[in-house]
Amino acid sequence: MHMLDNLAMGFGVIFTANNLLYCLFGAILGTLVGILPGLGPAATIAMLLPSTYALGPQASLIMLAGIYYGAQYGGSTTAILVNLPGESSSVVTCLDGHQMALQGRAGQALATAALGSFFAGCFATLLIAAFAPLLSEAALAFGPAEYFSLILLGLIAAVILASGDVLKAIAMVTLGLLLGCVGADLNSNAQRFTFGLPELDDGLDFVAVAMGVFGISEILVNLQQPGGARTVNRDSIKRLWLSREEFKQITWPTIRGTLIGSLLGILPGGGALLGSFASYSIEKKIARAPSRFGKGAIEGVAAPESANNAGAQTSFIPLLTLGIPSNAVMALMVGALMVQGIAPGPQLISEQPALFWGVIASMWVGNAMLIVLNLPLIGIWIRLLSAPYKLLYPTILLICCIGAYSLENSAFSILVVAVFGVLGYVFYLLECEAAPFMLGFILGPLLEEYLRRSLLIARGNPLEVVNHPIALVFLLVSLALVLLILLPNFRRVRVEAFQEE
Amino acid sequence: MNHRRASWKTWLIALGTALTLGSLASNGQAASNGQAAGNAQADFPNKPIKIIATYQPGGTNDIMARLAADIWSKAFNVPVVVENRTGSSGNLGTGLVAKAKPDGYTLLAGTFGPITTSPTLYPDLPYDPLKDFAPVGRLATVPNVIFVNPSLPANSLGELIALSKRRAEPLKFGIVYGGTPQFLVAKLQRTTHLNLLEIPYKGGTSALNDLIGNHLDLYIDNLPLVLPQIRGGTVKALAVASQQRSPQLPDVPTTAEAGYPDVEVSAWHGILAPAGTPPQVIEKLNQTLVAALHTPEVRERIERQGGTVIADSPEQFAAFIRSEVPRWASVIHQNNITANE
Amino acid sequence: MNLASKTNFYAGLLFAGIGLAALVLGRGYAMGTAARMGPGYFPTLLAGLLLVLGLVIGVRAFWQEGPQPRPFKPMPLVVMTVSVVLFALLVDRLGIAVATVILTVGARLAAPQRRWLEVVLLALALSAAAVVIFGYGLGIPFVLWPF
Numbered sequence: 001m002h003m004l005d006n007l008a009m010g011f012g013v014i015f016t017a018n019n020l021l022y023c024l025f026g027a028i029l030g031t032l033v034g035i036l037p038g039l040g041p042a043a044t045i046a047m048l049l050p051s052t053y054a055l056g057p058q059a060s061l062i063m064l065a066g067i068y069y070g071a072q073y074g075g076s077t078t079a080i081l082v083n084l085p086g087e088s089s090s091v092v093t094c095l096d097g098h099q100m101a102l103q104g105r106a107g108q109a110l111a112t113a114a115l116g117s118f119f120a121g122c123f124a125t126l127l128i129a130a131f132a133p134l135l136s137e138a139a140l141a142f143g144p145a146e147y148f149s150l151i152l153l154g155l156i157a158a159v160i161l162a163s164g165d166v167l168k169a170i171a172m173v174t175l176g177l178l179l180g181c182v183g184a185d186l187n188s189n190a191q192r193f194t195f196g197l198p199e200l201d202d203g204l205d206f207v208a209v210a211m212g213v214f215g216i217s218e219i220l221v222n223l224q225q226p227g228g229a230r231t232v233n234r235d236s237i238k239r240l241w242l243s244r245e246e247f248k249q250i251t252w253p254t255i256r257g258t259l260i261g262s263l264l265g266i267l268p269g270g271g272a273l274l275g276s277f278a279s280y281s282i283e284k285k286i287a288r289a290p291s292r293f294g295k296g297a298i299e300g301v302a303a304p305e306s307a308n309n310a311g312a313q314t315s316f317i318p319l320l321t322l323g324i325p326s327n328a329v330m331a332l333m334v335g336a337l338m339v340q341g342i343a344p345g346p347q348l349i350s351e352q353p354a355l356f357w358g359v360i361a362s363m364w365v366g367n368a369m370l371i372v373l374n375l376p377l378i379g380i381w382i383r384l385l386s387a388p389y390k391l392l393y394p395t396i397l398l399i400c401c402i403g404a405y406s407l408e409n410s411a412f413s414i415l416v417v418a419v420f421g422v423l424g425y426v427f428y429l430l431e432c433e434a435a436p437f438m439l440g441f442i443l444g445p446l447l448e449e450y451l452r453r454s455l456l457i458a459r460g461n462p463l464e465v466v467n468h469p470i471a472l473v474f475l476l477v478s479l480a481l482v483l484l485i486l487l488p489n490f491r492r493v494r495v496e497a498f499q500e501e
Numbered sequence: 502m503n504h505r506r507a508s509w510k511t512w513l514i515a516l517g518t519a520l521t522l523g524s525l526a527s528n529g530q531a532a533s534n535g536q537a538a539g540n541a542q543a544d545f546p547n548k549p550i551k552i553i554a555t556y557q558p559g560g561t562n563d564i565m566a567r568l569a570a571d572i573w574s575k576a577f578n579v580p581v582v583v584e585n586r587t588g589s590s591g592n593l594g595t596g597l598v599a600k601a602k603p604d605g606y607t608l609l610a611g612t613f614g615p616i617t618t619s620p621t622l623y624p625d626l627p628y629d630p631l632k633d634f635a636p637v638g639r640l641a642t643v644p645n646v647i648f649v650n651p652s653l654p655a656n657s658l659g660e661l662i663a664l665s666k667r668r669a670e671p672l673k674f675g676i677v678y679g680g681t682p683q684f685l686v687a688k689l690q691r692t693t694h695l696n697l698l699e700i701p702y703k704g705g706t707s708a709l710n711d712l713i714g715n716h717l718d719l720y721i722d723n724l725p726l727v728l729p730q731i732r733g734g735t736v737k738a739l740a741v742a743s744q745q746r747s748p749q750l751p752d753v754p755t756t757a758e759a760g761y762p763d764v765e766v767s768a769w770h771g772i773l774a775p776a777g778t779p780p781q782v783i784e785k786l787n788q789t790l791v792a793a794l795h796t797p798e799v800r801e802r803i804e805r806q807g808g809t810v811i812a813d814s815p816e817q818f819a820a821f822i823r824s825e826v827p828r829w830a831s832v833i834h835q836n837n838i839t840a841n842e
Numbered sequence: 843m844n845l846a847s848k849t850n851f852y853a854g855l856l857f858a859g860i861g862l863a864a865l866v867l868g869r870g871y872a873m874g875t876a877a878r879m880g881p882g883y884f885p886t887l888l889a890g891l892l893l894v895l896g897l898v899i900g901v902r903a904f905w906q907e908g909p910q911p912r913p914f915k916p917m918p919l920v921v922m923t924v925s926v927v928l929f930a931l932l933v934d935r936l937g938i939a940v941a942t943v944i945l946t947v948g949a950r951l952a953a954p955q956r957r958w959l960e961v962v963l964l965a966l967a968l969s970a971a972a973v974v975i976f977g978y979g980l981g982i983p984f985v986l987w988p989f
Contacts, residue, residue, distance in 0.1 A: 143716035345729020414930035460877025
């Protein structure tokens with residue numbers, strides 16, 4: 001088979017001492033920067049890019065790819081342990097992962113995340129190897145109208161994500177969208193809600209907002225408890241590994257998450273962002289007892305974690321097959337190739353087969369390295385978690401502040417963290433859920449951009465959407481979801497499901 | 502006790518990686534920490550040189566800065582590092598160099614936007630490109646390409662204009678504000694009265710993606726970004742907006758050949774020093790740069806990406822900037838172009 | 843007032859307040875048309891929606907049962923926020939070493955039960971770690987020391 005020959009060539013490239021070393025280095029470094037919130041893969045790759053000049057194209061791309069998917073592994077660790085999402089895809093992992101940690105099941109949560117990510121990584125690698133050109137062709141069918149309706153569907157699904165009041169969840173999504181408007185407007189460069197602060201020109205930084213809303217407010221909530229102590233202690237941690245029962249529980253969510261994440265990851269216009277949210281919502285929708293979600297459901301970790309790693313992997317497809325980067329990290333990889341004198345384009349596969357298949361094989365090897373690296377680390381993380389909270393929380397606070405500083409090397413982002421810490425605490429007091437808010441905030445700018453672009457193309461006529469069948473289907477599904485959510489009938493079912501527990 | 506050993510190992514791994522990272526990053530800092538030399542001219546350079554690039558790593562501006570760094574570090578045998586100071590459409594990094602010590606150790610990788618159009622577009626710009634810089638020399642220019650989706654029934658600029666006249670609906674045109682393509686299309690529209698629906702994009706790659714997916718009809722961008730797509734057949738080049746055909750695209754006519762000699766805007770990349778830098782230092786930098794740009798390897802490196810080597814003298818570069826700033830001021834006023842990001 | 847859910851009432855008030863504030867702040871932004879939306883179109887739409895949702899949530903709280911207020915102690919909130927803000931304002935002036943000490947001591951003040959020796963030791967340890975790992979190690983361009 002042709003594909004097997006190619007993969008064999010790819011493994012020939014990766015199994016050289018030099019390339020293996022850079023793959024390992026990238027994976028370790030990625031894990032570390034993923035764990036530290038603030039210093040994300042994009043900043044790290046930007047920092048290392050100049051030094052890749054001497055490495056040659058294969059080694060440098062293998063290392064940079066390792067940093068990228070290593071960061072996905074590391075990001076979930078912080079999300080589970082201390083409720084700090086360092087990447088937009090980890091927001092959902094916080095919901096159930098951190099709850100599991102509080103219940104003394106951090107080991108299982110981390111193991112689920114690692115295993116799910118590994119499975120997703122392997123599957124996505126095979127998918128890229130077999131169908132990359134075909135998939136990128138399909139992704140091109142997505143224009144502004146299609147992206148707009150897909151993102152709208154994602155936002156409506158976010159309401160399902162919430163475990164409480166539907167109306168409040170909708171209000172939170174709206175509030176997130178509104179805050180996503182902060183900054184210079186794309187089309188006119190008009191300043192919106194910037195209060196004359198030049199630091200807000202590019203909008204509020206996701207990481208700073210997430211650190212405030214999740215991390216800081218979590219500390220504040222914990223300090224409310226008597227003695228400032230938290231419920232985790234050594235005794236409540238019974239096992240680190242998954243039971244047979246838990247393995248069964250995560251099997252299907254992992255497979256479904258992988259599929260959803262892989263497919264959405266292919267869309268360069270922001271699909272990868274949606275993967276973890278979408279897979280979580282679906283798991284919750286089809287679960288027999290949806291009320292367990294948000295309270296430490298292991299499926300709520302398995303699905304989004306596999307989706308986000310699968311998406312991280314398949315978001316390489318537009319880059320490798322068309323030369324089009326789908327996010328900031330991919331854009332830096334284009335830069336890394338350009339520095340080497342290789343301009344990635346549609347002919348990359350035929351002109352640089354060793355590079356293309358070598359990178360793909362390295363993804364599999366890198367994922368294997370990551371799981372070997374991460375599973376033994378679980379024990380160490382658990383011990384860190386059982387450190388006295390009075391030592392732990394000032395450390396978390398410091399890491400948040402330094403992480404925020406490192407975003408732009410400016411103290412301004414720390415102030416953003418402080419403001420959103422207060423806001424996150426107010427959300428807690430008023431029982432408004434932060435996850436729909438974060439999703440609105442992440443997707444807001446994209447939603448507006450695609451809405452404006454598609455209406456510009458349609459000359460302001462929303463009915464033009466009938467010429468876009470994919471978009472039409474998404475809009476109809478969105479509408480059906482809205483009806484389902486709002487119909488009082490359905491409400492009663494929700495309440496009943498709630499009482500099942 | 503098992504605990505303790507395991508956590509020590511984690512810290513060791515963390516520290517090891519941190520130090521590796523740190524040593525890589527501190528390369529950049531070594532340059533800025535260097536002490537000022539007393540007698541600059543004679544023994545220049547005797548410490549690391551820093552070149553500020555005003556855009557992200559991996560873009561043409563950054564690649565050109567690294568090319569110059571490579572040339573000088575080999576010629577002078579001192580480290581030459583590139584620092585990417587992005588923001589404010591490139592004006593931030595440009596302003597930093599304008600205020601730097603004029604000793605030749607802090608240089609700017611200058612481009613079209615911050616040097617030629619920013620003074621007109623941004624009234625409170627923190628520098629004056631005509632007064633605050635001592636030009637060293639230009640490395641290369643990069644032409645723009647006018648291209649369409651392959652399914653569009655037009656195979657030349659003339660056919661495109663005819664098509665636009667025939668069609669009732671305008672051509673969907675992707676635009677990224679701020680760069681040379683924005684000014685090129687303004688000229689194109691003035692001379693040809695193309696009926697365009699301008700659709701704004703944040704970055705060239707998403708516009709390129711939408712053109713390949715046939716959600717846009719027409720797009721203009723710098724040749725290096727588009728070259729692989731043209732070769733791969735995912736887009737169709739109609740014209741190169743420059744005086745001569747690009748050696749990379751010998752079959753694609755220029756705008757002048759298509760009958761529109763005025764429709765020409767090229768991005769250029771050059772090195773500038775802060776005003777007041779000793780002329781001997783500028784001369785030395787320029788001579789080594791020009792000599793290297795004339796070698797076949799460097800020429801090949803630039804041309805493979807779609808650029809054209811310029812290698813001019815400090816005087817020629819200064820004259821070029823002096824003529825460009827007022828020229829673009831009038832283009833901006835005539836076309837009512839405002840400071841879009 | 844006879845509220846079925848105080849929490850939801852206040853939540854409604856918060857949403858409506860933010861919506862209203864955004865409408866007022868954004869009143870100068872050009873609206874444009876549906877075909878050519880100005881910078882004000884989308885935010886105004888959202889702010890209006892948020893205002894309406896907030897009002898509905900607030901009014902509904904008069905009769906629909908919902909959560910009752912959670913216990914709220916203002917001290918930790920105030921002390922923590924002040925120490926983070928202080929860190930932000932001082933880090934570029936006094937350097938990361940001193941700012942970390944201030945942050946840590948401030949954070950520990952937010953919780954009851956503190957032994958001063960322990961607080962001082964933690965502050966010094968974190969300060970040293972910040973300087974070594976983030977300053978020297980990762981090369982984040984901090985001001986390290988106040989001198």
